[in-house]
């Protein structure tokens with residue numbers, strides 16, 4: 375399930391430019407911006423421009439989108455300062471639902487990296 379912007383959704387507001395963000399990457403399908411409360415020296419969020427509430431709502435129509443997000447993540451991680459695999463690296467996390475730790479109900483991929491210790495994670 376995906377739909378037009380949800381007026382109550384903070385990430386839709388960021389995508390529409392109504393709330394500012396520190397942008398990492400933008401294309402026709404995706405917006406990537408720095409997390410406002412980073413857990414790690416590098417911490418950005420990758421969000422589809424379409425309002426998909428979570429990973430629980432994805433279907434076959436999202437396969438290409440999810441593939442693009444996961445193939446773009448390593449490139450942007452290095453661009454943003456993560457050191458290369460295997461000594462460097464990063465965590466890629468998709469919190470899903472309340473018990474999965476999801477707070478913002480717009481599908482997003484966390485990419486976290488940089489020297490440890492981290493604040494969390």
Ligand code: AMP
Pocket residue numbers: 384393395407408409410411412419468469475476477478479
């Ligand atoms: P989650 O718990 O997986 O839903 O993560 C939501 C993330 O969005 C948290 O890490 C927040 O710090 C981040 N966040 C919330 N509001 C903003 C914002 N206005 N700009 C950037 N990141 C945000």
Ligand code: ZN
Pocket residue numbers: 379380383384385386387424425426479480
């Ligand atoms: Zn949204």
